[in-house]
Amino acid sequence: MNRNDVTEMIIEAKVRKGLKWEAVAERVGQSKEWTTAACLGQMTLTEQQAATVVEIFGLPPEAARWLQVVPYKGSLPTAVPTDPLIYRFYELVSVYGTTFKELIHEEFGDGIMSAIDFRMDLQREADPKGDRxxxxxxxxFLPYKTY
Amino acid sequence: MNRNDVTEMIIEAKVRKGLKWEAVAERVGQSKEWTTAACLGQMTLTEQQAATVVEIFGLPPEAARWLQVVPYKGSLPTAVPTDPLIYRFYELVSVYGTTFKELIHEEFGDGIMSAIDFRMDLQREADPKGDRxxxxxxxxFLPYKTY
Amino acid sequence: MNRNDVTEMIIEAKVRKGLKWEAVAERVGQSKEWTTAACLGQMTLTEQQAATVVEIFGLPPEAARWLQVVPYKGSLPTAVPTDPLIYRFYELVSVYGTTFKELIHEEFGDGIMSAIDFRMDLQREADPKGDRxxxxxxxxFLPYKTY
Amino acid sequence: MNRNDVTEMIIEAKVRKGLKWEAVAERVGQSKEWTTAACLGQMTLTEQQAATVVEIFGLPPEAARWLQVVPYKGSLPTAVPTDPLIYRFYELVSVYGTTFKELIHEEFGDGIMSAIDFRMDLQREADPKGDRxxxxxxxxFLPYKTY
Amino acid sequence: MNRNDVTEMIIEAKVRKGLKWEAVAERVGQSKEWTTAACLGQMTLTEQQAATVVEIFGLPPEAARWLQVVPYKGSLPTAVPTDPLIYRFYELVSVYGTTFKELIHEEFGDGIMSAIDFRMDLQREADPKGDRxxxxxxxxFLPYKTY
Amino acid sequence: MNRNDVTEMIIEAKVRKGLKWEAVAERVGQSKEWTTAACLGQMTLTEQQAATVVEIFGLPPEAARWLQVVPYKGSLPTAVPTDPLIYRFYELVSVYGTTFKELIHEEFGDGIMSAIDFRMDLQREADPKGDRxxxxxxxxFLPYKTY
Amino acid sequence: MNRNDVTEMIIEAKVRKGLKWEAVAERVGQSKEWTTAACLGQMTLTEQQAATVVEIFGLPPEAARWLQVVPYKGSLPTAVPTDPLIYRFYELVSVYGTTFKELIHEEFGDGIMSAIDFRMDLQREADPKGDRxxxxxxxxFLPYKTY
Amino acid sequence: MNRNDVTEMIIEAKVRKGLKWEAVAERVGQSKEWTTAACLGQMTLTEQQAATVVEIFGLPPEAARWLQVVPYKGSLPTAVPTDPLIYRFYELVSVYGTTFKELIHEEFGDGIMSAIDFRMDLQREADPKGDRxxxxxxxxFLPYKTY
Amino acid sequence: MNRNDVTEMIIEAKVRKGLKWEAVAERVGQSKEWTTAACLGQMTLTEQQAATVVEIFGLPPEAARWLQVVPYKGSLPTAVPTDPLIYRFYELVSVYGTTFKELIHEEFGDGIMSAIDFRMDLQREADPKGDRxxxxxxxxFLPYKTY
Amino acid sequence: MNRNDVTEMIIEAKVRKGLKWEAVAERVGQSKEWTTAACLGQMTLTEQQAATVVEIFGLPPEAARWLQVVPYKGSLPTAVPTDPLIYRFYELVSVYGTTFKELIHEEFGDGIMSAIDFRMDLQREADPKGDRxxxxxxxxFLPYKTY
Known part of the structure; x- marks a missing residue:
């Protein structure tokens, strides 16, 4: 057994049991964004979070240990993603990449937006012309420093 | 002259004149995000917007026509970006790609988030532990339909 | 079991039973284009469509659930397809890509043709010099908007 | 001078003169699809077509010869296109590639749809929910033969 | 079982039984070139040809159906082949590619040599300095046409 | 000046003067296949052949020296060629690669067909269904030897 | 003029004037590691640092502005570096990559070592068997946080 | 069984038994850096080291032989690593690659830093602003020599 | 069973039995270089050589047939090898590639050094500063010929 | 001017003056292998060697400085070389790569053959069946060491 096996077991159990990520997140006690990423093998769980996930999905006991191991991250099979939903995000990086760079540097100077000290929230935005x-x-923001 | 030449002239003039994207956007009358992307060769300007940009950056008159031509989009020189600031966005797609997919499908069903009927806003978020x-x-949201 | 397994079971059963996509589509109640794509793991089925597909191909019951899960799309093993029939479509994109771009922009302005709100129909066109x-x-058409 | 230079001169002149592909095609006496592809360096012109194109765009006389030379085809700078409009066509090949294959083989047997003995027509389709x-x-159709 | 499995069974049986492609071709009733390609998963067999191949190689009965299914073509594991014998053919395309292009266009005009309506014959050519x-x-030849 | 410059001068002069490769070959005294490859920068010319080529195309005198230098071979800009005519040859290697391998080994044993001690002839083959x-x-054939 | 031009001017002037990075760093008032990276187009200089660099290398005045612009980072022409000295560092990442990961996670938990809030020092280490x-x-260390 | 199998068994046993690399290293009698790399399939163990590792992780006896075989090195699944921790090291090579080159050559002349006659030490560095x-x-240093 | 399986069985048996390539070669009656390459799936054995190899490594009888089949050559999993020992040879091709080309052409004219009619010998060269x-x-040498 | 410019000037002058690498090497006082690599931009020259090379090829005086700068090494335009002569060396690495590895490890243990502390000699070997x-x-040999 390795972490990929655990991820596949979670995905399979989720389909079999008809679970929702939002409900899983509530029981884990974290946001749905972090919880989903964690269950998909991108984040590390605490002992208690792992125990909850094992219970929710009915995983074998040793899965709990694997959920607490830091995973080898990166969730996509190809450098340029083929799935249309995920590709649109890649396209945003491609089209707006230099814009992100210009505006962040204009506001903050040289440095980056951390992808580690990071959080995110995804919501439905009602719109009469079609929800968004x-x-x-x-x-x-992490500044480059001179030394 | 082609659109790339115009983009390079804009970048060069911006450095030479010490302009800010925010000020450019104000005069163009659009958000700083859209305006920056447009000046960097990713969006199409109206005749009036183009005239304003030509004036701001002191571009040759024929540049106005090129700014109104739909550009060949994609602002990055390599499929996996090397610049650390831009790479972090690529990393977010890599690490959170399947999470975006799961949560959008859970909320909306099969479909995508449009990268065309799209807007974005980038702000400084004050934080005592370091601004964000x-x-x-x-x-x-654009749903796949059966036919 | 995952969605790929279901796709392979469908392909195997289709060969074993000598089924036609057109007949499958008729029973599913959708076009042959959408139905084939769905059976090949590119579209999401409703509960009833999934039940029909499970019956037609004699799939195990849990396959019905997988057919209702949004799949990770992209049906080809390599970025440039090796199969001659599929390569010809890639070649059309390569040779006519800039033509598509010029003519759609000339008619509609900046924007794209949606590959999501999309339908297609494939037919035999009788021709004395060889059918087509x-x-x-x-x-x-989805227009880029300023914001 | 080479064919790429001629293509760039045509693109530059088209922007400078504000020409439309449809009008160019009418004077060349071919469809707008073929004419655009030809002007973008993907097709070969006859002596008379070349003369017309030289006149329309005000090209130097030797360009006429280059327009009659068979070009090295392929209009895109990368194997996976970055421009969103063109990418959508690549995505259609990726998502529907195996569907094209299955349905053409079901109707015609083993073989391909020619991308050489090929024509295409692109039109606006009025639709109350947004034109298409x-x-x-x-x-x-070209069948594989045994030998 | 899928077509790849059948190809591997054929290769394994050929080695085990010490068969020759030429003898296989004679019984199939086609050239050794077409027959070998077909057995290696690149061509589609008729019912009778499939039955013969099943018998020759002692394949399980269901293999006969798979041999009649149009395969996903492309016989090589990498875009640039590593095997020295096959690489030499790739090298010929690399070194003589533009020569093929120039001479075919000089003789026939714009178009291609079909790789579908195609046949080939491979023979030993006795030569005192070493057989060839x-x-x-x-x-x-398939000409591009205007439309 | 380098060999690539000479190749481009030859191509430009050929278009400007309306020359045919067959006529060039006759004056050079070699086959049209070898001569074309040589003029396109893939083969090395003797002093006399170089002098003839310089005269035919009206090249500057120093070009004669470059034509006698062994070129860095490989005539295509991408590993998988985009031009449809050249791609068909790549496709033949992809589809028939393992067939070439099997049949040459069956006839000759382990070894390769030389791409160096090699000649080729390209002809029009009249055919009522369309010339070929x-x-x-x-x-x-070069055998691998044990040592 | 752009930042790449400035980098090339610096490299050229350094060779022409026979300067040492250590001496440049001393005058800039930063470490030799940061100063070299900055001069090679990877870091952003303050107005005063830029003025010093312009003076040291005898650059044109407008170069000072470019040195203060945040550069598009990434100093290598290929994803896998060809230069032997630089490749050895790539090899260390390849061979020790999973070791870095295991040991940092063992000591700190899930997170990364920042490449932004980063400094480095390169020294000669005298050794009788050959200096090192x-x-x-x-x-x-930047920890991943739950949210 | 092969070396990869042994590596996977070690990783699995480490998770199952909750071992620390530091403790493993102590028993093996080498640094934690070397020991971790060795257990992850990048270094070769002596008979005694292998026996210790087999005992620590409870491996099957034949694993001892494999641990003494020189492994095929390279620990990452892609040329550009997707894991954020490992990517930061790749980024350092990308951003500082030319700086490493300049400074090592300035100090030592032409040559490389050996990645073979190499050792490394990884430590926590306490820092009030966040440990490092x-x-x-x-x-x-290995100098290039003339010959 | 296929040739790869046989190669893996040989590698596994060699480790298990503690055999030396030099001893294997002696019994096979060929050089250690050729014999090793053959056992690693790169060369074709005669019936007698295959029988010897089957006996030495204790392979199943059918392996003898596979050892006599011409293998699909190419022993490395990536185009640029990751293993440091093998990479150094790739580096020699990268650094000295144009030097090989210049010197062989200077001595022999246009042509290549055969990698088929080829032999090689690898020895320890005692050296007080460290063995080599x-x-x-x-x-x-195979010359290109005109035709 | 940069090192690449100097390399191109050397190549151009060599063709123009009809020089031989062997003669250049004699005057430089090093082997023809090292001298050629150095002139092709892969090695670093001393002041005196640089002066000799400047004189031989009639280079501008500042070229002497560039020849003493350590170059960015790697002489080939693509990761897999297209030139047939150079490709054969790549093929040797591909076919014999694992053989090199096995035999060097068998003789020396874990480590590499240095490509830095390296020399080579290329000669014509007379042979009645064709010179070699x-x-x-x-x-x-550089051994990996434990630490």
Whole structure:
């Protein structure tokens, strides 16, 4: 057994049991964004979180240990994603990449938006012309320093 | 002259004149996010917007025509970006890609978040532990339909 | 079991039972284009459509659940397809890509043809010099907007 | 001078003169699809077509010869296109590639749809929910033969 | 079972039984070139050809159905082949690619040599300085047409 | 000046002067296949052949020296060619690669067909159903030896 | 003029004037590691640092502005570096990558070593068996947080 | 069984038994850096070291032999690593690659820092603003020699 | 069973039995270089050589047939090898590639050094400053000919 | 001017003046292998060697400085070389890569053959069946050490 096996067991159990990520998150006690990423093998769980996940999905006991191991991150099978939903995010990076760079540097100077000290929130935004996906990202600005 | 030449002239003039994107956007009458992307060769300007940009940056008159031509989009020189600031956004797609997919499908069903009917807002978020970059994205949900 | 397993079971059963996609589509109640894509793991089925597909191909009951899960899309093993029939479509994108771009922008302005709000119809076109494949694609035009 | 130079001169002149592909096509006496592809360096012109194109765009006389030379085809700078409009067509090949294959083989047997003995027509399709891009492709079916 | 499995069974049986492609081809009633490609998963067999192949190699009965299914073509594991014998053919395309292009266009105008309406013959050519491999390829010329 | 410059001068002069490769070959005194490859920067010319080529295309005198220098070979800008005519040859390697391998080994044992001690002839093959391109390749068989 | 031009001017002037990075760093008032990276287009200089660099290398006045612009980072022409000295560092990442991961996670838990809040020092380490290169890297540990 | 199998068994046993690399290293009698790399399949163990590792992790006896075989090195699944922790090291090579090169050549002349005659030490560096990862690398300088 | 399976069985048996390639070669009656390559799936064995190899490694009888089948050559999992020992050879091709080309052409004219009619010998070269690996390669020169 | 410019000037002058690498090497006082690599931008020259090279090729005086700068090494435009002569060396690495690894480890244990403390000699080997290229390489063995 390894962490990938645990991820696949979670996905399979979720489909079999008809669970919702939002409900899983509530029981784990974290946001749905972090909880989903964690269950999909991208974050590390505490002992208690792991125990909850094992129970929710009916995983074998040793899965609890694997959920507490830091995973090898990166959730996509190809460098340029083929799935249309995920590709749109890649496209945003491609089209707006230099815009992100210009505006963050204009506001903060040289440095980056952290993808580690980071949180995000994904919501439905009602709109008469068709509802919208609204995503708010917040990452700490980390300045390059001279030395 | 082509659109790339115009983009390079804009970047060069911006450095030479010490302009700010926020000020450019104000004169163009659009958000700083859209305006920056447009000046960097990713969006199409109206005749009036183009005239304003030509004036701001002191571009040659024929540049106005090129700014109204739909550009070949994609602002990055490599499929996986090397610049650390831009890479962090790529990393978010890599780490959270399947999470975006799961949560949007859970909320909306099969479909995508549009990267075309899309807007975004980038702000400084004051924080005693270090200020943060806050980005709000809003894209129309487009459902796959059967036929 | 995952969605790929279900796709492989469908392909295997189709060969074993000598089924036709057109007949499958008729029973599913959708076009042959959508139905084939759905059975090949690219579209999401409703509960009733899934039940029909399970019955047609004699799949195990849990396959019905997987057919209702949004799949990770992208049906090809390599970025540039090796199969000659599929490569010809890639070649059309390569040769006519900039033509599509010029003509759609000339008619509609900046924006794209949606690959989501999309339908297509593939027919035999009788021709004395050799029958032809006729494909009609229809995708909603989605304009880029300023903000 | 080479064919790429001629293509760039055509693009530059088209922007400078504010020409439309449809009008160019009418004077060349071919469809707008073929004419655009030809002007963008993907097709070969006859002596008379070349003379017309040289006149329309005000090209230097030697450009006429280059327009009659068979070009090295392929209009895109990367194997996976970055421009969102063109990418959607690549996505259609990725998502529907195996569907094209299954349905053409079901109707015609083993073989391909020719991308050479091929024509296409791109039209606006009025729709109250938003106009659509309609593309009709017609390619001769070419069967694999035993020998 | 899928077509790849059948191909592997054929290769394994051929080694085990010490068969020759030429003898297989004779019984199938086609050339050794077509027959080998077909057995290696690149061509589609008729019911009778499939039955013969099943018998020759002692395949399980269901293999007969798979041999009649149009395969996903492309026989090589990498875009640039590593095997020295196959690489030499890739090298010929690399070194002589533009020569093929120039000479076919000089003789026939714009178009291609079909790789579908195609046949080939491979023979030993006796030579006192060392025997040679002689390959004759014949593909229909397909002209690009205006429309 | 380097060999690539000479190749471009040759291509430009050929278009400007309306020359045919067959006529060039006759004056050079070699086959049209070898001569074309040589003029396109893939083969090395003797002093006399170089002088003839310089005269035919009206090249500057120093070009004669470059034509006698062994070129860095490989005539294509991408590993998988985008031009449809050249791609068909790549496709033949992809589809028939393992067939070439099997049949050459069956006839000759382990070894390769030389791409160096190689000659080829390209001819029009009249055919009532549409003329064909006929290519005959002859390469010395080179056996692997034990040591 | 752009930042790449400035980098090339610096490299050229350094060779022409026979300068040492250590001496440049002393005048800039930062470490030789940061100063070299900054001069090679990877870091952003203050107005005063830029003025010093312009003076040291005899750059044109407008270069001072470019040195204060945040550069598009990434100093290597290929994803896997070809230069042997630089490749050895890539090899260390390849061979020790999972070791870095295991040991940092064992000591700190899930998170990363910052490449932004980072400093480094490179020294000669005298050794009778042959002097050694000694590099000390120090990067802030950034923990992943739940949210 | 092969070396990869042994590596996976070690990783699995480490998780199952809750072992620490530091403790493993102590029993093996080498640094934690070398020991971890060795257990992850990048270094070769002596008979005694292998026996110790087999005992610590409870491996099958034949694993001892495999641990003494020189492994095929390279611990990452992609040329550009997707894991954020490991990517930061790749980023350091990308951003500082030319700086490493300049400074080592300035100090030592032409040559490289050995990645073979190499050792490294990874420590926690306490810091009130947040603890840091401190890595000291030491590699023998190997000069290029003329001959 | 296929040739790869046989290669893996050989590698596994070699480790299990503690055999040396030199001893294997002696019994096979060929050089250690050729014999090792053959056992690693890169060369074709005669019936007698195969029988010897089957006996030495205790392989199942059918392995003998596979050892006599011409293998699909290429022993490395990636185009640029990650293993440091093998990478150094790739680096030699990268650094000295154009030097090989210049010197062989200077001595022999246009052509190549055969990698087929090739032999090589690898020896320890005693040296007080540290023993050296000495490799002697000998490949027939094959001239390009005009035709 | 940069090192690449100097390399191109050397190549151009060599063709123009009809020089031989062997003669250049004699005047430089090093082997023809090292001298050629140095002139092609892969090695660093001393002041005196640089002066000799400047004189031989009639380079501008500032070229002497560039020849003494350590170059960014790697002489090939693609990761897999397209030139047939150079490709054969790549093929040797591909086919014999694991053999090199096995035999060097068998003789020396874990470590590499240095590509830095390396020399090589290329000679014509007379042979009645066709002369051969003989290359002798000698690289110091560098052992991995525990720490």
């Amino acid at each position: 996906v609204s995503i708010t990202m917040s990452g700490k | 970059v806050s980005i709000t994205m809003s894209g129309k | 494949v006729s494909i009609t694609m229809s995708g909603k | 891009v309609s593309i009709t492709m017609s390619g001769k | 491999v002689s390959i004759t390829m014949s593909g229909k | 391109v006929s290519i005959t390749m002859s390469g010395k | 290169v000694s590099i000390t890297m120090s990067g802030k | 990862v401190s890595i000291t690398m030491s590699g023998k | 690996v000495s490799i002697t390669m000998s490949g027939k | 290229v003989s290359i002798t390489m000698s690289g110091k």
